Amino acid sequence: MLSKSQISLLTSLQHKKFRREHGFFLVEGYKSVVEFTGSRYQVDTVYHTGAIAPKMLNLSRKINFQEISAKDIEKISTLKTPQEVIGLVKIPIWPTLNYDSLKQRFSLVLDNIQDPGNMGTIIRTADWFGINDIVCSEDTVDVYNPKVVQATMGSLARVNVHYTNLAQALPQIKLPIFGAMLDGENIYNTPFGTEGLLVMGNEGNGISADIERLITTKITIPRAGHAESLNVAIATAILCSEIKRNSMK
Structure with a gap:
């Protein structure tokens, strides 16, 4: 279960100001989260429901996993039909364009x-x-x-x-x-x-x-x-x- 402060942080990432302030953004959906886990991006935490927990075994053990309720997923999701997996991804600092x-x-x-x-x-x-x-x-x-x-x-x-x-x-x-x-x-x-x-x-x-x-x-x-x-x-x-x-x- 997510705390009120966690929900507040995650929902704030819908806004550019808070994404820049906290240095994170959200990725929704199992397939998209998988794409980011195998990339140069750093996935900090993957939030998921119990129903999809077995699929989490396919992802890197270096990632933090947190099983949460479908209601909590709905609270932090931006989608009309929320996915069962949401990734918290660190915004990277890219080098100057060469x-x-x-x-x-x-x-x-x-x-x-x-x-x-x-x-x-x-x-x-x-x-x-x-x-x-x-x-x-x-x-x-x-x-x-x-x-x-x-x-x-x-x-x-x-x-x-x-x-x-x-x-x-x-x-x-x-x-x-x-x-x-x-x-x-x-x-x-x-x-x-x-x-x-x-x-x-x-x-x-x-x-x-x-x-x-x-x-x-x-x-x-x-x-x-x-x-x-x-x-x-x-x-x-x-x-x-x-x-x-x-x-x-």
């Missing part, structure tokens, strides 16, 4: 992405296409937001997410910068090459003016129907697929 590590490959750049679901789906998409790094503007949604973590389905354990001042960082990276814009060139006619940065803009406003000035090639997904725009996560998946296809030629 720009040279981004060369000879493609990386994503996110400019003020705000929706947690979109952010999580983009991270999962990056993992699918073998993209190791995502560079985010400082005002992009927090990667440890519970909805972001849930939407990644464990992919956050494998993808590096960096936050920085994009206007200062992008010129220093010195790679081709492709920006998703409505007035860009057809992606199916674009020679992407083997390295570069793909910039995706805010859901409502697109790429900001100070970042647009740094783009070397504006690209667009050709429209065949009448929809005004594509969801940013879907657009990212289409663009990543085309970049990957180009690299396999």
Whole structure:
């Protein structure tokens, strides 16, 4: 059984302020927790119900395990249908982004992405296409937001997410910068090459003016129907697929 102070701490992690203050975030669901236990992240404690206790034997003995009631799981979960396993994971202090590590490959750049679901789906998409790094503007949604973590389905354990001042960082990276814009060139006619940065803009406003000035090639997904725009996560998946296809030629 969890104490009131434990419940208070765990529920406070739904908010960025307290995640940063305490240095932890939550991962919900057995599969996602397993992904983090086998990664560079440090899983501090795994809270689980008695029903799923036998599965805990598959996880590292270095982790603290605490069996709690289904009612306590409901109290700390952010999901409408709570999972039977919740992991308390330490927020790591990553080294400063090494720009040279981004060369000879493609990386994503996110400019003020705000929706947690979109952010999580983009991270999962990056993992699918073998993209190791995502560079985010400082005002992009927090990667440890519970909805972001849930939407990644464990992919956050494998993808590096960096936050920085994009206007200062992008010129220093010195790679081709492709920006998703409505007035860009057809992606199916674009020679992407083997390295570069793909910039995706805010859901409502697109790429900001100070970042647009740094783009070397504006690209667009050709429209065949009448929809005004594509969801940013879907657009990212289409663009990543085309970049990957180009690299396999």
